[in-house]
Amino acid sequence: MTRLGGIVVAVAAVAAVAAPFFLKPFGIFLISTWAVLTIAAIGLNLTLGYAGQISLAQGAFVGIGAYTVALLTLAGVPFFVAFIAAGLLCFAIGWVLGYPALRVQHHYLAFVTLAFSTLVFLVLRNEEWLTNGIYGIAGTLRPTLFGWPMGGARHFYFLCLGVLAALSLATWWILRSPWGRAFVALRENPIRALSLGLDTRRYTLMAFAIGSSLGGLSGALYAPLVQFIEPNSFTLGLSFNLLLMVIVGGSGHFFGPFVGALIAVLLPEWLRVTEGYYLIVYAAAVMVMMAVCPTGVLGLIERAARMLTGRRKAAGTQALTEGAGT
């Protein structure tokens, strides 16, 4: 990271800590939602942005995590145990969901994950004995941390922010390790990766499992944040929204999900002044953005920075396609 990048990140971190002291409760709820959804988007960015495995099931994992925590805490299990359980459960399910990715790729894989997403929704809606069906589950309590109750909006926001910071660091560690390089190799050229001794099978499953477990941990905070969960919160719409965050922010950029989630959470609120038209404006804004910068906001910033410094980097895909034609 450049020094300028470091300064921007530091300023953003300070802003994230200071923000709740200047916001009304609804504002704090929004930035809490941002922190929670960013965690899920970081997971999807790892699976899709780095390892190149498309998934339309991230919203389903948020749902699984949310229901796990809601049900376990209602049964008397301490929140932090339930939180870990949600992560582990989604890790295991994500690992299993990775198997189709060993056989199919791209839009076929998208369909497999889409089917899984629908399946999870149906289980949440129909298995009333477990999930209470369409009536949902109310009253997931916010936890107490070392004797500090996290019930207040501001306190709970700091819990979300703390978890976001810890999980970001963990993800950063994974991505800077040889695993991160292996994930990118998986995205760029799995056949070559295999011939260089990369167990592409294990890395693919790992990319799904880690990404899904981050989805689950996001859901584990979502349940106590909104304190009422129902199946309709975790439909395909949420998966698409998370996908949008990753792509708008900049797929394969570490800070992409942070920016993408911020836009996806705040833009609809700012557009409320347009009243009935806000969804139309929002949709149009997203389309323009995708047409102008398919590499997302961070891709656009990177391109601008490169033009300013006059350094030519990346953009090597053209050479590859030329080579493949010979």
Place this chain on the structure above:
Amino acid sequence: MTAVLEVSNLRKTFGGIVAVDGVSFEVRAGEILGIIGPNGSGKSTLFNCVLGQLQPSAGEVRIDDKLTTGMRPCDLNRLGVSRTFQLLQVFPQLSVRDNLILAGQEHQGSMVSRLFGRADAGMSHAAGQMVDFFRLSHLADEPAGSLSFGQQKLLDAAMAFMAGPRLVLLDEPAGGVNLTMLGHLRERLHAYHAERSATFVVIEHQMEFVMALCTRVLVLAEGRLIAEGRPQDIRRDPTVIDAYLGH
């Protein structure tokens, strides 16, 4: 001399098409074996079967007397068998250095130790030596995709050598490379061969390159082995000339 690679009665069919039709040969330790043949004669399919990228329909592959038929490419690679590709196969968005580190990292420790260990898996030094060896040092931090075709070919070869393999299969290393770069590549291959006493198998169309590099040549046509011998003899063999010019 012992056989590093032993292929017996290897056969590969795609539907009704027989791509490789009962091919048997041995590669002895330290030799540079060339495989030539017209387009579609089954050379690359043969490579892919030996390296586990394709499952052979019949026959056996042995490496150091160990039966390896059907093993996965990544497991074969960790046994010390490496390859280059006919078409460009680098990771365009990774830097040249990262391409090389990647080519060696899976040979270091276990998956878990790599997660908690150093970011470069301790391969930076070796990667530095390899970019020097292939004279790519000035490009080490550039994304591999920004390199010229010939430079990417060099990088591809460098990646194949990164983990110190004993057996390297090179699929048309000279294809599409200009003459200056070609001489350079040949010199580097010779140097590596001499330094590490590695064994090479080279598929190539460029006859001058084969003549200068290989000690023995096999000729494939329509999936069958039709000739074998020293490069200078193969060049005059009427069956070989016939296979290339058609019937």
